[in-house]
Amino acid sequence: MEEAQGIQVYKFGGASVKDAAAILNLCRIVRDFGPQGPLVIVVSAMGKTTNALEEIYDLAYRGADYSGQFSALATAHRATVEELMRLQLPKEADVNTELVEEILAELADALVSIDTVWTYDQGYDQIVSYGERLSVAIVTGALANNFSWNEVSKSAAKELITTNENWREGQVDWVETAENIKLNINQLVASGIELIVTEGFIGGTNTNFHTTLGREGSDYTAAILAYCLRAESVTIWKDVAGLLNADPKLFPDTVRYPEISYRETIEMAYYGASVIHPKTLKPLADRNIPLRVKSFLDPAAEGTLIHDCQHPALAPAFIRKTEQCLISFESKDFAFVSEENLEVIFGALAQARLKINLMQNSAISFSVCTDFSERRVHQLLDLLREQFTLHYNTGLTLFTIKNYDAASITRLTAGKRLLLEQRTRNTFQFVCQ
Structure with missing residues (x-):
């Protein structure tokens, strides 16, 4: 057919x-x-x-x-x-x-x-x-x-x-x-x-x-x-004008992206942008099917077109994920966190079905930030407490700045107590209370 x-x-x-x-x-x-x-x-x-x-x-x-x-x-x-x-x-x-x-x-x-x-x-x-x-x-x-x-x-x-x-x-x-x-x-x-x-x-x-x-x-x-x-x-x-660079309920001066590429949108969704579910973009990109984000409050407005395109540098995107949990695994004998240790930790995270939003390792510890589920976190702790010394904090917030610059970092971190931070070429993330 x-x-x-x-x-x-x-x-x-x-x-x-x-x-x-x-x-x-x-x-x-x-x-x-x-x-x-x-x-x-x-x-x-x-x-x-x-x-x-x-x-x-x-x-x-x-x-x-x-x-x-x-x-x-x-x-x-x-x-x-x-x-x-x-x-x-x-x-x-x-x-x-x-x-x-x-x-x-x-x-x-x-x-x-x-x-x-x-x-x-x-x-x-x-x-x-x-x-x-x-x-x-x-x-x-x-x-x-x-x-x-x-x-x-x-x-x-x-x-x-x-x-x-x-x-x-x-x-x-x-x-x-x-x-x-x-x-x-x-x-x-x-x-x-x-x-x-x-x-x-x-x-x-x-x-x-x-x-x-x-x-x-x-x-x-x-x-x-x-x-x-x-x-x-x-x-x-x-209920928003299109794909914005931040949640308008949290940031009064948001910017609408008139058009944006699949790749940029996939990354924003992965980091927690609430406008689009993270799995949405790949099937559409595979078929080159354009995605429009429009406002049901103003249906005649332009909205945002997401497709295969090239565009100049975008305004920094601010993304917030609440109800986060920061979990740290420390080796009990002060040995380095090895690939074998990480294999055990990742296996337990998968078994407990906890998605990693941010991770960072040091010589004798490894930390992950995940969405908090009391039942799943305790399942993870039960799986690993015999092998590692475990610490965790709940009620945290994970902020991500996509396409960051110095001004955007200063704006978002001011007055906050950072528990963990990480920077790549295009993305700055931090966990705070």
Whole structure:
């Protein structure tokens, strides 16, 4: 079967579907700014739903009471459906009300019957994936009432993206995924469907379990779909004017990059820039598919174009990662930290599934900065405490300056107590309290 031609991919994050007004704005963007040809729309869970589901799941897994949190989650989604039906929709319109109730009931049953044979991470993927499933049901209904039920369809990401059982960060089976996507999407397009809505962040295994692709992984979903469909472009709709050199909530004088190369963007995402998920760029670069970052608050604005290009030196980019943990491993006998020691440390880090954001070694110690997860850090300590003397600090912040200069370093380090710092040709990083 040939690939569908002329397809574009839009991704809308949690802020752009947070309530009824936001979802109607999504419909307006698709109507007024969308392409003439077929469009695949990837949506995240509404607002802070993923955070709420993480809390609910953690309580349920520990056998604690989560009824209040679940009630609040269900009420918020029902209120959005009711508001959509009240605002600007025909009186006879429906927004998949029955489907939303079915999904909520299924979630309630899943929480009651959590299989304690599952690992924590496997159960996490089954429960947290309900956020995107609810969002897709509501957005699909809203789009169908703004366009036509004959033009809009949803397609379950679990049936499109096949992964292994690496829970919470499923690794994509690209061959099977490509076949799934091309078959499913092409059939829908051939039947006259113009708008295809699917969940971001989630996939499925061959054993019929849900998986997730990593926190904030909806961007990656859009890239996977675009790669497999050889899409014309991907557009990520955000609450900012494009790809900025810093978070405007933290820095009042941000600069928008009108265009930027894949390579520069990949590095910024790797260091923690929150606009784009780190895995998003490689599939797009491999197919030379341009990525646009645009504002859903001002959809007519230019935004940022990310593609294969050359550009002059960029303004320094300031990136902040909070909730960091600095872990130091010291040899107990004052021996040098050898390659054999590092092999043991890296193996334990991989087993505990802790991603290194920064590392540095001295004669008898080796230090890493990672995202803090109490459960994973203690797993790492248990694996290594017999071989090393271990120290760690939590509640830290990692700052990265990409394309730094002296002024940018002075600006960001002033008044801070630095616990570790590192400088390369283009990047300056430091950990502070």
